Amino acid sequence: MPNSQYTPGIVSGRLSENEYAENFSDLHAPLDGHEATVAADRCYFCHDAPCMTACPTSIDIPLFIRQIATGTPEAAAKTIFDQNILGGMCARVCPTETLCEEVCVREVAEGKPVEIGRLQRYATDTLMEKGVHPYTRAKATGKKVAVVGAGPAGLSAAHRLAMKGHDVDLFDARAKAGGLNEFGIAAYKSVDGFAAREVDWLMEIGGITLHADKALGKDLELARLQDDYDAVFLGIGLGGVNALRAPGENNDGVIDAVDFIADLRQTDTLSALPVGRNVVVIGGGMTAVDAAVQSKLLGADNVTMVYRRGKEAMSASLYEQELATAKGVRIIYNAQPRVVLGEGAASGVEFEYTKSENGALQGTGEVFTIAADQVFKAIGQTLIGAPEGLKIAGGKIEVSETGATSLNGVWAGGDCATGGDDLTVTGVAEGRDAAEDIHSFLMGGA
Incomplete structure (x- = not known):
């Protein structure tokens, strides 16, 4: 955290406890049974459902919505979990507005899609609250697999492998x-x-031992893991944060947005988290939006996001951009940082x-200054600590369609690997598919 002697504007406890509780309450209230039935009745149950094609985990969306409509949400949850074991979290954080709901026939025809995400949450929460895990392990195979990284990809792979008996x-x-x-x-997306x-x-599910x-x-x-285990899956994420490459980047008050969000997620007392009066977030992805919105919710007076390209190029969805502005965040497009001002402190x-000229980004020479006592860097992450022997492409571990790396017996998935978008749901799909390929390999397949 910043040194308060240099950054007097960064303080904690700006709001009342009631304000913190309200600001960080559930972004979307869960549906009750009646609301879920009404929402499910809007679905056309399309035969060639575009929503299912748009889902990275290929959940049978028309089927699970029909199961909700017929009063069997537990069966709907099983339909979801068969494809996406982290369907509960994905229902909360998945950008459905750019995936399944964007292509919903109701959205195309009426501008209002079926609320697929909220229906998925209703189903998965209903089953999870029963307290009974819906899967049992297959007969033990005697095979051991090391899964490195307990994020969405690693958890998905571990569950599927354990279910197969490994x-x-x-x-x-x-x-x-x-x-x-x-x-x-x-924090307001997962309370x-x-x-x-x-x-x-x-x-x-059993059969999984966590080593923190x-x-x-x-x-x-990695070499030792290869010796000790029958297969290895890497879901190590992206541990490094890109630098601004601007003078003053090391000033006090300049912080990695991922660290700020992690601190916020792990605190038990929101009033203990310091935030600046004038906050600038540099970046255009989900991390940038989350840092900006939460700064505002913690009590910052002015929060500005600045992105080097145009609105349409921003990796954060239009919905997320509008959420940010609705919470009082100002977004400036087509601007890049030149220098962080301040002597010792931002x-x-x-x-x-x-x-942009011929696809290349160029400065116009026109400059402006934004006051900031706290600056968050959210300009992307990089892979660090990739073991030798793994082929790297585009700064990530190169993998096949099923997650196989250049090393025999080693698979990878999630943010650390080449593949789809860096989303929770994509990581789940990649971990699941790699687990199926690992299982085939372990049982004598190609």
Whole structure:
């Protein structure tokens, strides 16, 4: 956290406890039974459902909505979990507005899609609250698999492998499992410790042993894991944060947004978290939006997001951009940082407007300054600590369609691997598919 002697504007406890509780309450209230039935009745149950095609985990969306409509939400949840074992969290954080709901026939025809995400949450919460895990393990195979990284990809792979009868040792560099779901999601999207409860529920399959505080390259060596296990899955995420490459970046008050969000997610007392009066967030992705919105909710007076390209190029969805502005965040497009101002502590950021010519981003020479006592860097993450021998492409571990790496017996998935978008739901799909390929490999397949 910033040194308060240099940054007097960064303080904690700006709001009342009631204001903190209201600001960080559930972003979307869960549906009750009647509301779920009404929402499900809007579905056309399309035969060639575009929503199912748009879902990275290929959940049979028309089927689970029909099951809700007929009063069997537990069956609907099983339909979801068969494809996406982290369907509860994905229902909360998945950008459905750019996936299943965007292509919903109701959206195309009326501009109002079936509320697929909220219906998925209703179904999965209903089953999870029953306290009974819906899956049982197959007969033990005698095979052991190491899964490194207990984020969405690793958890998905571990559950599917355990269900197949393999024994899984699940390693994570942090003290708690969950990865992005536990440490990187805005607090108002996942309340009441849901991420941790979902991990506990997933582990009820049995056959998975969690080893916390075990980092690859520090406590674990890939070559040793290859010797000790029949297969290895890497879901190690992206541990490094890109630099601004601007003078003043090391000033006090300049913070990695991912660290800020992790601190917020792990605190028991929101009033203990310091926030600036004038906050600038540099970046255009989900992390940038989450940092900006939560700064405002913690009591910052002015919060500005600045993105170097145009609105349409922003990786955060239009819905998320509108959420930010609705919470009082100002977004400036087509500007890049030149220097973080201040002597020892940030006092502002000087930006230069940008333009795109022939696909290349260029500065226009026109500059402006925004006052800032706190600056969050949210300009992407990089892979660090990739073991030798793994082929790297585009800064990530190169994998096949089923997650196989260049090393025999080693698979990878999630943010650390080449593949789809860096989303929770994509990581789940990649972990699941890699687990199926690992199972085939272990049982004598190609």
